[in-house]
Amino acid sequence: MRLNELKAHELLPMIRRKEVSVEEVVAAILHRISAIDSKIRAYITVAGEEALKKAKEADARLAGGEPARPLEGLPVAIKDNICTQGLRTTAASRFLEGFTPFYDATVVERLKDKGAIIIGKTNLDEFAMGSSTENSAMFPTRNPWDLKRVPGGSSGGSAASVIAGEAVCALGSDTGGSIRQPASFCGIVGLKPSYGLVSRYGLIGYASSMDHIGPMTRDVRDCALILGAIAGYDSKDSQSYPGELPDYTECLVPDIKGMKVGVPKEYLDEGLSGTVRDAFMKALDKLEELGAKVVEVSMPSLKHSLAAYYVISSAEASSNLARFDGVRYGYRATGSDDSMTMMAMSRGEGFGPEVKRRIVLGTYVLSAENYDKYFGEALRVRSLVTRDFREVFEVCDCLVGPTSPTVAFEAGEKTRDPLEMYLSDVYTVPPNLAGIPGVSIPCGFDEEGMPIGLQIMARQYNEEALLRAAYAFEQATEFHKRNPEIEKYTKEPAGGEMSV
Amino acid sequence: MSITKEDVERMSILARLELSEDEQSLFAEQLSEISRIIDSLAEVDTEDMDEMIFPSELGNVFREDTVLPSADPEEALSNAPDREDRFFKVPRILEVD
Incomplete structure (x- = not known):
């Protein structure tokens, strides 16, 4: 058994019973990172020294008889668009390459207060705009199941770190699928909570009406x-x-007898790949076998979700990213002698192509002559999507569908065509428009061994139904037990060996 | 819709975002392609629908106007590209004759 492949709920009791020290756990994780992260590239910044210091402090407190806090000693990775006090936070942008926040995001503060240890900051598409982590201004992250492929995105570094044993759990952010799609591509669990359930304070804003922070485990x-x-x-x-x-944790009852599970037929359109469809159909059979009542539903507005999403998210991004002006923090271009030119140059030099493209699109849809035609219309379509969800949840306890139309694609495959890249989010954006929760859990592997994800959605603030359905499915299947063969990427031992 | 290079240039000025000639041409081409999906919004019947800004029913949230400590000036200035005393320093903002 490897320390760094244990789940948090297995590891925490071992720390509590002092069967393993926090220092050993953190050292095992850091060893794994130094052995394989040059191949995977999940991390932008590893906070090794600080993590070891915190681990020793935790061990000393435990040795002194203090009770363990709920997450005492748990190594977590944080997506690098979530502020960490004293630890560089870049959003994978040149603009913020040297930015060190002087405060913690609320989520980070809460994890630290409960005893978790921050291992480092994970890679993402710049400002979380992308679906493959290839838009990172630092470097692309690779999929631990196959290094030729992308880990998904934008929380690709967090997803890869968890499945590769470089962290036990991670936080990601999700504006249109950025937790669920990489979770699906990397074979882990990723949850986007209901809007407002988890504080966004300290998250570097992209599209504030759709930004969420959530767990990747x-x-x-x-x-x-x-x-x-x-x-x-x-x-x-x-x-x-x-x-x-x-x-x-109390909703984790593996019983979904009588639960009504809806399948929006719009999720089974022509864009869905054969292997993902097959795995999804088998997942439906499994849910029925467990006693759920599977019904087909129709939500015609779903097919306009992606369009509404790109209008709203680009509009909000163009407004949110106005804060990056080269005055208070971040990059400042040299060679201009007035402030207006300095701002335009700093932004032109500091942002990557995808970010600039969305700022231009966002400015366009918000300009006076286009406002009602695009932005206003997108907001009305959003009402329609939300109404459709509300109606469906009057008959169904939850909805299911594939998380993404395909398995992880090859690096470079979609970078030239932004539209092609956007289509990989087609199934994940509707919950962001409506603010309802969605989770992706492993539901199969294709013939090349790449993971496939099942998305479960529920009514706003009904995370309980979501977790219960997810847990029942997981307990009846084996997909979450599979691990990529990390050893093949390194000549050294990949760390964390122990006999338990 | 088709987005022209001139549109992109105009937007880049509004957004204070310097773009090269090449970027302007490339974005015009890519955004015209992307607009094919966006234009489909016009087909949707949204007659009775309100514009939904936030996916929550909280509406505007008020709080008591309580005095709380704010950021320490040294901390707030710690990431400044340029500063002088307790101020952010920028290139000139006014024309001087």
């Missing part, structure tokens, strides 16, 4: 554990949900 129990640790009201986020929250 090896299984559903870890997902529930991390969600519980980061969710809940935060006065620093104006759209934070003020209601009471359940203990998410």
